[in-house]
Amino acid sequence: MAALTIDAAGLRKYYGNRAAVRDLTLQVLAGEAFGFLGPNGAGKSTSIKMLLGLVKPTSGRALLLGQPVGDRAVRARIGFLPEHFRFYDWLSASELVSFHGRLCGLADDILRYRVPRLLERVGLSSQQSKPIRSFSKGMMQRVGLAQAIVNDPEVLFLDEPTSGLDPAGRKLVREVIREERDRGATVFLNSHLLGEVEQSCDRVAFIRHGEVVGMYEMGAWQTDYTEVELDVGGASSSALARLATIEGIAVLAQEARRLRLRVPDEDSLPDIVRCLVESGTRIYSVVPQRVSLEDLFLRTMGPDPGL
Amino acid sequence: MNDSAIDMRVAADATEQQATQSASNAQATASIPRGPGAVRTVILMARVTFHEAARRRILWIAALAGAAFLGLFWAGLHAMIRSMPPNVPPVNRQEGIGMMVMMVLYAGSMMTSLMAALTSCDTLSGEIASGTIHAIATKPVLRGCLVLGKWVGFVWMLALYVLFVEGGTIAIGWFESRHLPPHSVAVLGLILLQAILLLGVTMAASTQFSALTSGALTLGLYGLAFVGGWIEQFGALRHVKTCVDLGIVASLVMPSDALWRRAAFKIQPPILGAAGVSPFSSTMVPSVAMVTYAAIYALAALIFAQILFQRRDL
Numbered sequence: 001m002a003a004l005t006i007d008a009a010g011l012r013k014y015y016g017n018r019a020a021v022r023d024l025t026l027q028v029l030a031g032e033a034f035g036f037l038g039p040n041g042a043g044k045s046t047s048i049k050m051l052l053g054l055v056k057p058t059s060g061r062a063l064l065l066g067q068p069v070g071d072r073a074v075r076a077r078i079g080f081l082p083e084h085f086r087f088y089d090w091l092s093a094s095e096l097v098s099f100h101g102r103l104c105g106l107a108d109d110i111l112r113y114r115v116p117r118l119l120e121r122v123g124l125s126s127q128q129s130k131p132i133r134s135f136s137k138g139m140m141q142r143v144g145l146a147q148a149i150v151n152d153p154e155v156l157f158l159d160e161p162t163s164g165l166d167p168a169g170r171k172l173v174r175e176v177i178r179e180e181r182d183r184g185a186t187v188f189l190n191s192h193l194l195g196e197v198e199q200s201c202d203r204v205a206f207i208r209h210g211e212v213v214g215m216y217e218m219g220a221w222q223t224d225y226t227e228v229e230l231d232v233g234g235a236s237s238s239a240l241a242r243l244a245t246i247e248g249i250a251v252l253a254q255e256a257r258r259l260r261l262r263v264p265d266e267d268s269l270p271d272i273v274r275c276l277v278e279s280g281t282r283i284y285s286v287v288p289q290r291v292s293l294e295d296l297f298l299r300t301m302g303p304d305p306g307l
Numbered sequence: 308m309n310d311s312a313i314d315m316r317v318a319a320d321a322t323e324q325q326a327t328q329s330a331s332n333a334q335a336t337a338s339i340p341r342g343p344g345a346v347r348t349v350i351l352m353a354r355v356t357f358h359e360a361a362r363r364r365i366l367w368i369a370a371l372a373g374a375a376f377l378g379l380f381w382a383g384l385h386a387m388i389r390s391m392p393p394n395v396p397p398v399n400r401q402e403g404i405g406m407m408v409m410m411v412l413y414a415g416s417m418m419t420s421l422m423a424a425l426t427s428c429d430t431l432s433g434e435i436a437s438g439t440i441h442a443i444a445t446k447p448v449l450r451g452c453l454v455l456g457k458w459v460g461f462v463w464m465l466a467l468y469v470l471f472v473e474g475g476t477i478a479i480g481w482f483e484s485r486h487l488p489p490h491s492v493a494v495l496g497l498i499l500l501q502a503i504l505l506l507g508v509t510m511a512a513s514t515q516f517s518a519l520t521s522g523a524l525t526l527g528l529y530g531l532a533f534v535g536g537w538i539e540q541f542g543a544l545r546h547v548k549t550c551v552d553l554g555i556v557a558s559l560v561m562p563s564d565a566l567w568r569r570a571a572f573k574i575q576p577p578i579l580g581a582a583g584v585s586p587f588s589s590t591m592v593p594s595v596a597m598v599t600y601a602a603i604y605a606l607a608a609l610i611f612a613q614i615l616f617q618r619r620d621l
Contacts, residue, residue, distance in 0.1 A: 049620070054441060054445065054620065054621040056620060072449070073342075073447065076342055076446075080441070080442060085438060099351070099355060100442065102347070103342075103448055104342070104447060105342045105343040
């Protein structure tokens, strides 16, 4: 088993009687991209702040890279792009990334070469001398991303990194996440854009009311939830009864020519088709219905869990 | 993945190695996780704080206001000297000029105090509220060093301001009349200490409260000290012990006015001392012990700010 980058057990944070995080218990493996999802007010940002040492937990314990969170040596090995990031907007992009590099302990010699490359990587080469106050939100996000990876972090925390970004910017973030993971870094991603998470992460955790209510390998839930929709003609009750004899198959709905089945996996589709054809059913189409991360999220959280 | 992204992560690529040997050495050591060190953190934060004041034009607007202040004083002093009849004895002439210099120094000390409170009240509370501090405090730095660095940056700015406005006042007085107040350097030091005192209190408040609240708290304490100073002086003049005690208590709560009164005592012409109570002079002279107390107070306020910032959730 890979080493644990994040190991949190029973983390709780109360503000008076109000629980921001009730019981955060999760483990993140070294080198994986981990999605951290939940509705508004679920305690995601507070959880991230606790893992970064910005907020002290009321109780519980958490280790980051094997050390207690907040440890200074550990902070030298992490990068962080805050959700509502604000920077010194009177600095230029180049000055800001250099400033954060220096705060990481990087020497000026290194920063002289690294900063222009980072800004080139995030698409701000031509803007590096302009003050940040003249930047759009998307450009600010790109500068934020550059400062987060200036120290080649072992763990990269990204809190809503794609908010405010156009499609090209979102693609850039996905690329950076993939590159960081390929380099061996662990990426901890909090985002409301589930499509982005689905494309970027290896595992996801769902958090609700400050507790982890589900954790999945990306796509692994398809085994449990694969559904298939068929457009059929003349599906008799005997055909359906025969279909039900195949192990693991359940008829979810039948309406006019539409037949919806739950199947163990996509490998069982040829057997289903054969069974129906042998029963005299005419098949016009067979479409596996993949359960998206968003579907899974809504099933776990309910249709409107945030309010 | 594009090439530039790959290059970006290479521990020490060929270009960097060729460019400078020291760069590659530094690169090698950079792989060892470490922070910038306490001193470097303080210097970084001090520089960024000072530059912020300059880039946000606070420094230049303050300098402009200071220049207008000095210009007005210069014009007034010049006119006053020219209007003096030639038969005025030199002693009276010097006393008149000294009194005017002192009044202007008092106004300058008020401006410095306001500047200390108003420029620093937003520095921590604003960054906490906006989230600016999040990306900074997660770096391998001690939170106490962040506070100390900002404090050093403001002290540097205030020192320049005191030198410009108060030093300029003294210089103009000397240029126009060859009148140099006694203990000028000590006076400048006391006025700077007054500003540093208010700076520490404002920063400590801004770790917990909003910028407006922090500024209001500091200026409230400044006002309390001002009124306390008057009560103490009236008490001394009329021999009312309760008033003197109240004034001393006010000075212990906030010794800013005591510092000005000590400075005023150092430079005041005899005519002002004889005139009795005025905001520009001192009849009840705060002791050296009070100055020491104020210095300890200023240091304690800084340490308190560091502790509060260290302990709070961000």
